[in-house]
Amino acid sequence: MTIKSIQTLFSEAMQEIKTINADEALKMVEENNCNLIDIREGNELESTGKVENSVHIPRGKLEIYLDPNSALFQQGVLDQNKEMVLFCAGGVRSALAVKALKNMGYEKISHIEGGFGSISQSKFKIV
Known part of the structure; x- marks a missing residue:
């Protein structure tokens, strides 16, 4: 059995998933067409700031919080009918x-190409 490298996993994922840039994501947020989800760790947000209008869900808890029966959907924090747009630090x-x-x-x-790095260079507001 061959264990895949992170580069291989990333390369395979990139062939299957939708990637958007920061400007496209900002337009979706402004038009209220997506859930913007920050999957960075809490200490990353503390050191670099939070993206306005984003929901923070650390990567390790993503599948739990995006379960259709989770409190985030029940309380209306996330809308299952809108696109989920994810970002991390670098993509x-x-x-x-x-x-x-x-x-x-x-x-x-989808996910944002370049992650927080590209977001911070765009017109997104960091709070």
Whole structure:
């Protein structure tokens, strides 16, 4: 059995998932067409700031919180009818996370190319 490298996993995920840029994501947020989900760890948000209008769900808890019966859906924090747009610091974790959520059955799902790095260079507001 061959164990795949992170580069291989990332490369395979990129062939299967939808990738958008920060400007496309911002337009979706402004038009209220998506759930913007930050999957970075809490200490990353503390050191770099939070993206306005994003929901923080650490990568390790993503599948739990995106279960259709989770409190985030029940309380209206997330809207299952809108596209889930994920981002991490640089785009690797979010690409792998999108692939995992596709395996859960999500279809309207994408990630932001370049992650927080590209978001912070765009017109998104960091709070």
